[in-house]
Amino acid sequence: MALYDRIAGFYDPWSRSVVEDVEFYVDHALASDGPVVELAVGTGRIAVPIAQAGVRVIGVDSSPGMLAVARSAADDAGVSDLVDLRVGDLREPPVSERVPLVICPFRSLLHMTTEDEKLRALRAAHGLLEPGGRFVFDVFSPSREDIEETDGRWLEREPGIFERADWDESSRTLSLSVRSGEIVETFELHWLSLPEWLRLLDEAGLGVDALYGWFDLRPHVDEEDLIFVTRRRG
Ligand SMILES: C[S@@+](CC[C@H](N)C(=O)[O-])C[C@H]1O[C@@H](n2cnc3c(N)ncnc32)[C@H](O)[C@@H]1O
DSSP, rough: OOTHHHHGGGGGHHTTOOTTHHHHHHHHHOOOOOEEEEEOOOSTTTTHHHTTTTOOOOEEOOOOHHHHHHHHHHTTTTTTGGEEEEETTTSSSSOOOEEEEEETTTTGGGSOOOOHHHHHHHHHHHHHEEEEEEEEEEEOOOOOHHHHHBOEEEEEEEEEEEEEEEEEEETTEEEEEEETTTEEEEEEEEEOOOOHHHHHHHHHHHEOOOOOOTTTOBBBOOOEEEEEEEEEEE
């Protein structure tokens, strides 16, 4: 069973309040003219609105359960013909097409455990891009206050859906647990500092066009969130 399969049935209710990034990614998709590759497409939270805006999306995810939910969301929205969903690993995406835009929303790159794995993922994104194409993604790098606010406490994130964050600053790992009824799942997210991201992007052949601190396009200063708009060099 792939990571996320067990929670595919309640991922959408769990992330119901996460809406701030949708317009940001849809705007990038429209500006690119598509097609767009979304790495770690999940349940189509971003891919379906992109298709509804008229842009073709190829979505890759390692969880068949998440993709089944995405397929049904695309059907319900009447955009199945614009959403092409493929089971696969984002480090070796099953995509032969070259596209003007690759995206990886909602911190999914932090599922890559090590710097080497993150670099593999960045190189994979680079390899999918047309010359000059863009790779847009968001991650986080928490402050001490962010950590202290949530560490080690079960919080009811949505009715009947509980979330707990266990932070390990020494290994820079967030163990994020989610519980609904009898189902409990824990994911690990591995963060990096801004200079480390900049070094990996450079090694992957991606230049930074913009770095935002939030989806309203405020420049990154010292926010937890890092929203990168990068461009394939060469
Ligand atoms: C936080 S969800 C994000 C889903 C979607 N992009 C969104 O914004 O709602 C993370 C997704 O990453 C996928 N994932 C984790 N590791 C992966 C990997 N190595 N290759 C492909 N998908 C992966 C999970 O299956 C899950 O659907």
